Amino acid sequence: MSYLQNLDLAVQSWYPLGGRGYNLEMMNDPLIKDLAIKYQKSPAQIILRFNIERKVIVIPGSKDRDHLRANLDIFDFGFNAEELKLLAGLDRHEKHDWY
Numbered sequence: 002m003s004y005l006q007n008l009d010l011a012v013q014s015w016y017p018l019g020g021r022g023y024n025l026e027m028m029n030d031p032l033i034k035d036l037a038i039k040y041q042k043s044p045a046q047i048i049l050r051f052n053i054e055r056k057v058i059v060i061p062g063s064k065d066r067d068h069l070r071a072n073l074d075i076f077d078f079g080f081n082a083e084e085l086k087l088l089a090g091l092d093r094h095e096k097h098d099w100y
């Protein structure tokens with residue numbers, strides 16, 4: 002990702018919340034849940050904020066009006082360096098789609 006960003010290319014998160022039917026695993030991660038409690042946000046907001054902080058575009062999909070509102074309410078908090086490192090450590094280096 003940093004390779005692309007260093008070339009001034011924008012990176013977008015594809016399925017930022019894990020995709021339809023697949024987001025429970027991400028939202029139930031213990032670190033995500035702990036940060037949600039600390040910052041009084043939902044797990045989805047923690048995930049979206051993490052991507053914004055590392056300059057990754059997120060376009061979460063939702064049919065739920067409350068979720069749509071919550072997904073925009075991520076600009077009043079931020080993670081410290083240690084938390085960013087822990088969140089980055091969740092990367093499992095898995096590739097889920099082929100293009």
Ligand SMILES: NC(=O)c1ccc[n+]([C@@H]2O[C@H](COP(=O)([O-])OP(=O)(O)OC[C@H]3O[C@@H](n4cnc5c(N)ncnc54)[C@H](OP(=O)(O)O)[C@@H]3O)[C@@H](O)[C@H]2O)c1
Nearest residue numbers: 016017018019020021022045060061062063064065068071
């Ligand atoms: N062009 C394409 O062919 C294509 C294909 C796939 C993906 N994409 C990209 O992926 C984006 C989103 O794809 P996606 O909607 O499949 O995956 P996603 O955004 O990763 O996940 C959507 C799921 O998350 C749930 N959700 C959303 N906000 C939530 C919240 N605040 N709390 C709890 N659950 C929440 C939604 O349920 P609710 O409806 O209940 O909120 C839905 O089940 C697209 O906008 C696009 O950028 C594009």
